[in-house]
Amino acid sequence: xxxxxxxxxxxxxxxxxxxxxxxxxxxxxxxxxxxxxxxxxxxxxxxxxxxxxxxxxxxxxxxxxxxxxxxxxxxxxxxxxxxxxxxxxxxxxxxxxxxxxxxxxxxxxxxxxxxxxxxxxxxxxxxxxxxxxxxxxxxxxxxxxxxxxxxxxxxxxxxxxxxxxxxxxxxxxxxx
Numbered sequence: 001x002x003x004x005x006x007x008x009x010x011x012x013x014x015x016x017x018x019x020x021x022x023x024x025x026x027x028x029x030x031x032x033x034x035x036x037x038x039x040x041x042x043x044x045x046x047x048x049x050x051x052x053x054x055x056x057x058x059x060x061x062x063x064x065x066x067x068x069x070x071x072x073x074x075x076x077x078x079x080x081x082x083x084x085x086x087x088x089x090x091x092x093x094x095x096x097x098x099x100x101x102x103x104x105x106x107x108x109x110x111x112x113x114x115x116x117x118x119x120x121x122x123x124x125x126x127x128x129x130x131x132x133x134x135x136x137x138x139x140x141x142x143x144x145x146x147x148x149x150x151x152x153x154x155x156x157x158x159x160x161x162x163x164x165x166x167x168x169x170x171x172x173x174x175x176x
Contacts, residue, residue, distance in 0.1 A: 062087060063157050063166035071174040077141040080171050082155055084136065086128040092160040096123045097138055097153055097171075104151035104173075116143045117151055117173065138171065146175050 063084050072078045084093060097119055102111035118141040128134050138155065153171040158164055 061085070061166070063169060065155070065169050065171065068170060069172040069174065071176060072140065072142045073176060074142050074146055075144050077139060078173075079137045079139045080155075082136045082138060082157075082169065083133055084126075084128060084157060084165070085133040086130055088130065088159065090127070090129045092125050092127050093165060094123065094125050094158045094160070094162075095121070095136060096156045096158070097121065098156070100152055100154055102152075104149050106147055106149040112147055112149055112151070115146060115151060117141070117146065118143070119153060140171075140173055142173065142175050148175050150174050 063082065066081050066083070068080070070078050070080065082095070084095075086093070102113070103115055104112040106112060120139050124136070126134055126136065138153070140153070151173040153173070155169040155171060156164065157166055157169070
């Protein structure tokens with residue numbers, strides 16, 4: 001009877017260990033699944049924001065900016081997208097990004113006389129075929145010593161002969 005009791009005890013211990021291992025794998029699977037669901041939810045939201053930006057550009061506009069206002073923290077960098085749709089003959093387009101006067105306003109609505117925001121490209125030429133579109137990026141970096149407020153940039157698009165292709169596109173950078 002001792003032999004059967006020991007065998008039964010060992011079987012019980014083995015089944016208990018296997019049950020604990022399977023239970024551990026189940027907990028790991030559930031936690032991994034829930035963390036992936038959170039990442040998937042965040043990914044879907046960012047894709048949705050990108051599509052909304054693209055939807056704003058659809059229509060009869062020759063030039064559009066998907067999102068014209070962004071909040072950029074000090075020492076950070078972000079990019080604005082500009083889409084140009086050429087309805088004319090194939091040609092070069094000149095893109096110039098400049099600063100108006102005044103170049104921005106503080107949160108108390110006072111003019112910002114000078115600032116050291118960095119943007120690239122300041123000017124650029126690009127060839128676009130007839131009935132095609134190009135998406136360009138305009139990068140803006142906010143230095144560490146920037147004053148809190150709203151900074152303004154003008155994006156002008158002209159045809160090769162110097163005629164304006166569209167209205168001046170305004171880009172706004174909010175520095176918290």
